[in-house]
Amino acid sequence: MDPSRGIPPPLSQGWGYGVVLGVGFAFAVVMLGITYLLKRYQGEDNSRFETYAVAGRQVGTGLTAAAVISSWAWSTALLSSSVVTYNYGIAGAYWFAAGCTCQIAGFSVLAISAKRRSPHAHTLLEIVRARYGTIAHLVYMVLCLLTNLIATINMSLGSAATISALTGMPTEASVFLLPVGVCAYTISGGLRATFITDYLHTVVVLLLSIFLSLKAINAPATGGLDTVWRNVTALAQTAPIAGNLEGSYLTMNSLSALAFGTLHTLGNLGLVIQDSSYWQKAFSANPAAAVDGYTIGGLLYFAIPWALGTIAGLVGLSLTNNPAWPAFGRALTADETNNGLVLAYTALATAGKGGAVAVLFVIFMACTSTISAQLVGVSSIVSSDIFHQYLHPRATERQIxxxxxxxxxxFALITSAISVVFFHIGLSLTWTLYFLGVVVCPGVVPTALTLLWRKQSRVAAIAAPIIGLAAGLATWISTAWHYGGGVINVTTTGALIPCMWGNIVSFFVPLVLAPLLSFVFPDQSAFEWDRFNDIKLIRDDASIGASEKEAEGAFTEEQLAFMSRKSKQAAYTSVVIFLATWILWPFGMWAGHYTFSLPFFRGWVIVSLIWLFLALIYVTFAPPLEGASVVKRIALGVVGRGKLVKAPESGAGRAESVAEKRSPATPDSPSTPTNEFAEGPLKQAP
Structure with a gap:
């Protein structure tokens, strides 16, 4: 079914193909050029696996934060945050934002733990295999690949539906063409290319989010925030929301929004911890950035679904009876909301074809940057955990x-094909968003305990997620049958409440089983963290002596103390963020049984926009300032005043080459790390 059937596409198909292919290839050309310049003037050789897969392990705080925002600012977030506001009221966008932020902050605990305890890992699965062996390695490989698969399908369905609605471009064509340009620069530049495109894409997404938000508020058809408040308040009298306080769209007392927030929070927790791309960005960050980058990125990300989702959803509701609204005279169909078209309709009503173009670009940027991360994550699993581990242990870097x-x-072809199948059987953006937690939640607790608890046993690590997945799927199907009146179909299995219960069971069953099975079936002895050192760098290093190999990557006592402090900081910060965004803020307002007054509504929207502007300022300026020396060196090289740099022969990840270790680099040397961790008193041990 064509999701755009309700309105004629405001743009021609040429716009769709132009953005998907033209802009995609333009980014590919730019990234190929940047990759070439980094290799020529910075010595970053992407023919080395350590550079290709983990970006040299020295990415700073600003770029890490931008990458986190980019990875989390899915097209789903931009589209669905507007839909849940349209469906559940102002609480919908809030719970969408809160349901994403606390997980990112919490993941910083695992990020710094991974840096400290397994400094040479490339993927989460290497850590699992080093601790539990082959069977666990294969179990978690399936869980991680399922996570990457469902995440990519979710993004593809939402993006393609919006592109189709705006341009008339066939959904099938959108799905297959979206990854083309992404593949071009990802297979060339690897994770470093992903980080840089994350930065560029995030700046564009934030700029366009601000444009769409301000345009929606100030458009003549809208009439300003006061008019939105009056229209939405009146709408509660004619079309109240069941389960909301007084049927209001302007209250945090919303049972449906809370149910969505629960489902969304658990599902996103599973996505963060089971998505291999997040782990690779954690491995790529320098130890100082592993905590700060994720914390800052999570806090700044909050503004995107909160501001854009609130404004687009409420303005859409306000314009329901306005001739400017594309669906004037009727309610939006289930297909239109399930495919996330509220943002597109609001942009079209308030900014005309310019708004449609802006949505087209913002969805393309959000989708492709996240697809790039998914491609790198999956390809690293295939190359490192399957090919190098089991099929060709003596493979060269080039072969890997x-x-x-x-x-x-x-992976791009497989996900595109499955996305088209999902589309034709009626599985939408909303269906996959609600369902995904059932699949991704079972591994959350066992995975976290792999790095945080020495006594989790092999039996617990293997059995808990399998039993949790089976229990979650059984709960999802049975509750869909119950609430669907004995019917199992696309509609009943994609409903909010069955998916919420499936998410809850998938998460909490392993939460109970992992410690229980660890005590009932304990290993002979508690795990020693030093065994993670069995994970080695992947490189052609036959010319390096054994003693140098052993010394490379060792942390000094000062460094370990620094990372221990960062670990505690991450734990405290994540608890504070969770309490603030998930407990105190929403339930404090719930306890007050409050419906937004006009002044409070103005303040709510204005604060969300200020937060969005702060995110833009940080993301735009922090990474270039942090890497000013690199930017300067490349700029001088481009104008013919720079020096060529030969990449270190060893291809070492987080340490200098052998020659650099024997002779300390000068401050202007391209090999000098450009981050606070390496430059300060915590410089790596020789």
Missing amino acids: INVSRGACVG
Whole structure:
């Protein structure tokens, strides 16, 4: 079914193909150029697996934060935050934002733990295998690949539906063409290319989010915030929301929004911890950035679904009876809301074709940057955890990277094909968003305990997620049958309440089983963290002596103390953020049984916009300032005044080459780390 059937596409198909292919290839060309310049003037050789897969392990705080925002600012977030506001009221966008932020802050605990305890890991699965062996490695490989698969399908369905509605471009064409340009620069530049495109994409997404928000508020058809408040308040009298306080759209007392927030929070927790791309960005960050980058990124991300979702959803409701509204004279169909078209309709009503173009670009940017991260994550699993581990243990870096590149293309084709199948059987953006937690939640607790608790046993690590997944699926199907009146179909299985219960069971069953099974079936002895050192760097390093190999990557006592402090900081910060965004703020307002007054509504929207502007300022300026020396060096090289730099022969990830270790680099040397962790008193041990 064509999701755009309700309105004629405001743009021609040329716009769709132009953005999907033209802009996609333009980004690919730019990224190929940047990759070339980094290799020529910075010595970053992406033919080395450590550079290709984990970006040299020295990415700073600003770029890490931008990458976190980009990875989390899915097209789903931009589209669905507006839909849940349209369906459940102002609480919908809030719970969408809160349901994403606390997980990112919480993941910083795992990020710094991984840096400290397993400094040479490339994927989460390497850590699992080093601790529990082959069977657990294969179990978690399936869980991680399922996570990457459902996440990519979710983004593809939402993006393609919006592109189709705005341009008339066939959904099938959108799905298959969206990854084309992404594959081009990802297979060339690897994770470093992903980080840089994350930065560029995030700046564009934030700029366009601000444009769409301000345009929606100030458009003549809208009449300003006061008019929105009056229209939405009146709407509660004619079309109240069941389960909301007084049927109001302007209250945090919303049972449906709370149910969505519960489902969304658990599902996103599973996505963060089971998505291999988040772990790779954690491995890529320098130890100082692993905590700060994720914390800052999570806090700044909050503004995107909160501001844009609130404004687009409420303005859409306000314009229901306005001739400017594309669906004037009727309610939005289930297909239109399930495919996330509220944002597109609001932009079209308030900014005309310019708004449609802006939505087209923002969805393309959000989708492709996240697809790039998914491609790198999956390709690293295929190349490192399958090919290098089981099929060709003596493979060269070149062979491993070639397999990784092939895996990028293969994963793009597989996800595109499955997305088209999902589309034709009626599985939408909303269906996959609600369902995904059932699949991704079972591994959350066992995965976290792998790095945080020495006594989790092999039996618990293997059995808990399998039993949790089976229990979650059974709960999802049975509750869909119950609430659906004995009917199992796309509609009943995609309903909010069955999916919420499936998410809850998938998460909490392993939460109970993992410690219980660890005590009932304990390992012979508690795990020693030093065993993670069995994970080695992947590189062609036959020329390096054994003693140098052993010394490389060792942390000094000062460094370990620094990371221990960062670990505690991450734990305290994540608890504070969770309490603030998930407990105190929403339930404090719930206890007051409050319906937004006009002044409070104005303040709510204005604060969300200020937060959005702060996110733009930080993301725009922090990464370039942090890497000013690199930018300067490349700029001088481009104008013919720079020096060529040969990449270190060792391809070492987080340490200098052998020659650099023997002779300390000068401050202007391209090999000098450009982050606070390496430059300060915590410089790595020789």
